[in-house]
Amino acid sequence: MLQDILSTKTSLFADGVQTILRGHENRNRRVVLLKGNMVQNSRSASNGISARVNKNGTYGFASTADYDAEGAEKVLKAATENALFLSKHSNRNIELPASLGTGTVKLNAEIIDTEQKTIIEACKTIDDYIVKKYPDLISRTVVYTEDSQDRIIYTSDAFNGHLVTPRCYIYVMMSAEAKDGSPVELFKAFGGFGSFNDNFGKLDEVYEGIDLLYKRVMDKKEGVYAEAGLKTVILSPYMAGMLAHEAVGHTVEADLVLGGSVAGPSLNKRVGSDLVSLVDFANMYEGKMAPLPVYMDDEGIVAKDVDLIKDGILVGYMNDRETAKHFGMEPKGNARGWGFADEPIIRMRNTCVLPGKNTVEELISSVEDGYYLIDSGNGQADLTGEFMFGVTCGYEIKNGKLGKALLDTTVSGVAFEMLKTVDMVSDKVEWTSSGFCGKKQPMAVSMGGPHMRCKIMIGGR
Amino acid sequence: MANIRDIADSFDKIIKDKGIEKFKYTLTESEKRELNVENGEFKLFRTVFSNSGSIKVFKDNKIGSASGNDLSEEALESFAADALAAAESSPEDPAHDIAPYVEPHVFKQGILEPDIDKFLERLKEFLATVAKEYPLVKIIQSTGSYDRWNWLSRNSNGTEFEGFGGQYGFSIEICASDGTNTTGFDYTGIGTNDLDKPFIELGTIRRHIVDIQNSLVTENVEGKFEGTVIFTPELTGEFIGGVLGNYCGEGVVIDGTSQWLDKVGEKVADEKLTVRFDPYDERINMGERATANGFLSEPYTVIEKGVLKTHQLSLYGANKTGRPLVKNTGWDIIIEPGDTSYDDMLASVKKGIILGRFSGGSPGANGEFSGVAKNSFLVEDGKVKCALSECMISGNLGEVVKNIRSISKELICDGGSVLPYMAVDGIVISGK
Structure with missing residues (x-):
């Protein structure tokens, strides 16, 4: 855990500007077993200090890997000089956002280190389980990855705090040979917020997930290509979460709204059916800790939930202090940087479609001819809300029943059109938190949702 | 911070003291200066002073690695200890190895003395050119950077390589809007060692700008x-x-x-x-x-x-x-x-x-x-x-x-x- 060496440096903050001083560490642990061969076995940490100075809308930022008092002084000086230099070349002259209060946010958790030996043993145990139980697979990969974040923040006119986000995951990938000799593969991630023992003290849940993954790989071996075109589909919670994050979430980040996203002219307008509500949760969901809780952002703003879509109407954006002032909204803790050398930018946190009233069984049985889309390899979206998700796992639905598995395909659509086709929503939300969002910098984010019935374009062959 | 060669000499001593016989490592010191444009205006000037170090230790056909950005004596001790501990916990695999001895080499590439004033002028010129010639194109974000680095790697077979380099980089994220229609975004970027040509003429930058302006309908x-x-x-x-x-x-x-x-x-x-x-x-x-x-x-x-x-x-x-x-x-x-x-x-x-x-x-x-x-x-x-x-x-x-x-x-x-x-x-x- 980081030691606080920054508290005495706030006296160096310049007058007439807004300053943030941040101590920051990212810690990684990684083990990769490819078909039983250890191809990666590493431990790393990256830490340093950054300062950001806002002079009437021009920002100076500086960072150093020297985590000491001298480093703090160096970055404060360099960031101030950068802001002054740039202000001579920029037309921006924006009044600084008003302070929303000051105080201190308490440390939220601890990061507990685990010996590499323990991690390796867990990976080998899982690999052995797969080899013994499922010898007909042509390949398998077991990956342990941990990427914890530790931040100490001091600000000139907002909150200070020391906050951590420990998270770790085990990914299991399986490959099987289809009838034509070509390989098919699937993967699943296990784990979440917390350290190794929080997530992998017992491996029962991992084994259960592996058994389901194997069944799906075997189904995919016999898989068929989806028929291309506009289809009725049931999106799994994972796919609903992807939609929430990629297709809608990015368009309602205020910096991208200013960049021309479709959400600009859509505020307070209908963008989905009455059944669609979307929230970017800060740190709690239904009375429990959200998957990756954020209590304060890197501008010193105490985190609150952001309502984005309410009953189908677009009601808000995610902001930093400057864009909140621009749009007349309240900043709610979305400005975050991933590494010590990253300036805070607007990022999602725990973005989720809210649940409805149907059961998942009701959704599936309601589809005469369509698809159940379960898992995705990746996704991208555009300022226009046009999105694409790779589908790695899915099934046909024929007369209300699951049919053959699908081979890899892609779905696409335009978010604010597609959300209007949502006509059934299940009553349970599931989350995933293993991914990274990429937007200049990576960022750990979580996303979730219920099962949703809608119409979507699916790519065939 | 001491220079990278002095740090490497200290690291060699630590590795020897720990009885590590087979290894390879790389140490890097770098600096980035980056100008960020948002919605057509200069918004952020960023300076990043970075270090990094990574080591792989081989022991009895086992391998472990450790890395980080703290190159202090204490941190180097930790790298070596962590990598050794990771190797000792690893299964044996004789396929892990390092290359045989190669004569020492020093590589110098790119721009080691940047012309930041000229670089800034090229950025301003680019923004002005787009505003004049392609008025419907919006520069959502643009980044102009100069990166400089010095790295040194050694292994237990006696090979030593050292590199010095520096390069300008330029990237854009753009869309177009005519007040009624807005396109999706597009992006491109280049790395360059000279500032002789306007940025719009490098790589495929102009083609991306023309294409996005032609994509409104x-x-x-x-x-x-x-x-x-x-x-x-x-x-x-x-x-x-x-x-x-x-x-x-x-x-x-x-x-x-x-x-x-x-x-x-x-x-x-x-x-x-x-x-x-x-x-x-x-x-x-x-x-x-x-x-x-x-x-x-x-x-x-x-x-x-x-x-x-x-x-x-x-x-x-x-x-x-x-x-x-x-x-x-x-x-x-x-x-x-x-x-x-x-x-x-x-x-x-x-x-x-x-x-x-x-x-x-x-x-x-x-x-x-x-x-x-x-x-x-x-x-x-x-x-x-x-x-x-x-x-x-x-x-x-x-x-x-x-x-x-x-x-x-x-x-x-x-x-x-x-x-x-x-x-x-x-x-x-x-x-x-």
């Missing part, structure tokens, strides 16, 4: 058809990179799932296709000089006139599979030009699209891909008909390289690659 493709796709140079690189990753990469060769596992020496692609990796080509600004395994980088050809010449195996992959290694990590891709001009390529297309960006899922292990054709244009009877929206393409990577109709004479160099346009038949194009 889009049409849907009607139905579904098998047509020709003209891959723009970036997309040629992206798809050929995907082909190589799927069929020639270390992971798929080690686990045996590559569909080109036993195809070396055989024809796997159209004879117009030659792909090589040459870090010493004069069009590559910052070509790799030494591999992570401790070899001096060497150029190699992976596909020559359609024939697979090699898989892309590192020392580990080569030892593991008994197949030849390549002494080059594979960053500096060069695809040889064809004999068709871009205009002739376009004129020959009966029905198809020009693919400007591909938003698709990662191809399956079998090479099947599908995704959305972004920033793309419909071509009919040899002419560009309109910009497209909601258009999907699908196919198979292995078939793409077999169905090459033509490769352009024109090449685009962005500082890190040399790529042509490539026209491919038999790709499924489908609309709403």
Whole structure:
């Protein structure tokens, strides 16, 4: 855990500007077993200090890997000089956002280190389980990855705090040979917020997930290509979460709204059916800790939930202090940087479609001819809300029943059109938190949702 | 911070004191200066002082590694201890190794003394040019940076490499709006060692700007058809990179799932296709000089006139599979030009699209891909008909390289690659 060496440096903050001083560490642990061969076995940490100075809308930022008092002084000086230099070349002259209060946010958790030996043993145990139980697979990969974040923040006119986000995951990938000799593969991630023992003290849940993954790989071996075109589909919670994050979430980040996203002219307008509500949760969901809780952002703003879509109407954006002032909204803790050398930018946190009233069984049985889309390899979206998700796992639905598995395909659509086709929503939300969002910098984010019935374009062959 | 060579000498002593006999490590010190433009205005000036260190320790055919950015004596002690502990916990695998001794080398590349004033003027000139010549184009974000670095690597066979480098970088994220219609975004970037030309003339920057301005009004493709796709140079690189990753990469060769596992020496692609990796080509600004395994980088050809010449195996992959290694990590891709001009390529297309960006899922292990054709244009009877929206393409990577109709004479160099346009038949194009 980081030691606080920054508290005495706030006296160096310049007058007439807004300053943030941040101590920051990212810690990684990684083990990769490819078909039983250890191809990666590493431990790393990256830490340093950054300062950001806002002079009437021009920002100076500086960072150093020297985590000491001298480093703090160096970055404060360099960031101030950068802001002054740039202000001579920029037309921006924006009044600084008003302070929303000051105080201190308490440390939220601890990061507990685990010996590499323990991690390796867990990976080998899982690999052995797969080899013994499922010898007909042509390949398998077991990956342990941990990427914890530790931040100490001091600000000139907002909150200070020391906050951590420990998270770790085990990914299991399986490959099987289809009838034509070509390989098919699937993967699943296990784990979440917390350290190794929080997530992998017992491996029962991992084994259960592996058994389901194997069944799906075997189904995919016999898989068929989806028929291309506009289809009725049931999106799994994972796919609903992807939609929430990629297709809608990015368009309602205020910096991208200013960049021309479709959400600009859509505020307070209908963008989905009455059944669609979307929230970017800060740190709690239904009375429990959200998957990756954020209590304060890197501008010193105490985190609150952001309502984005309410009953189908677009009601808000995610902001930093400057864009909140621009749009007349309240900043709610979305400005975050991933590494010590990253300036805070607007990022999602725990973005989720809210649940409805149907059961998942009701959704599936309601589809005469369509698809159940379960898992995705990746996704991208555009300022226009046009999105694409790779589908790695899915099934046909024929007369209300699951049919053959699908081979890899892609779905696409335009978010604010597609959300209007949502006509059934299940009553349970599931989350995933293993991914990274990429937007200049990576960022750990979580996303979730219920099962949703809608119409979507699916790519065939 | 002490200089990198002094730190390396201290590290050597720590490694020796811990009884580590077989190792390799790299230490780096770097600085970035970056100007950020948001919505057409300078918004942020960022300076990043960075260090990094990484070590791999080999013990009894076991391997462990550790890395971090703190190069203090205490941190170096931790690196060595952590890597040793990781190695001791690791299963044995005799395939892990380092390269034999190579004479010491010092590499100096790029711009070590930047002209920041001129760089700033080029950035201002770019913003002014776009505002004047392309008033409907909006620069959502643009980044101009100068990066400088010094790295030093040593291994237990006595090899020492040291590198000094510096390069300017420039990237844009753009869209267009006429007040009624707004396009999606597009992006591109370059690395350069000189400031002689305006940024808009480098790489494919002007083409991206022109294309986005011409994409304000889009049409849907009607139905579904098998047509020709003209891959723009970036997309040629992206798809050929995907082909190589799927069929020639270390992971798929080690686990045996590559569909080109036993195809070396055989024809796997159209004879117009030659792909090589040459870090010493004069069009590559910052070509790799030494591999992570401790070899001096060497150029190699992976596909020559359609024939697979090699898989892309590192020392580990080569030892593991008994197949030849390549002494080059594979960053500096060069695809040889064809004999068709871009205009002739376009004129020959009966029905198809020009693919400007591909938003698709990662191809399956079998090479099947599908995704959305972004920033793309419909071509009919040899002419560009309109910009497209909601258009999907699908196919198979292995078939793409077999169905090459033509490769352009024109090449685009962005500082890190040399790529042509490539026209491919038999790709499924489908609309709403």
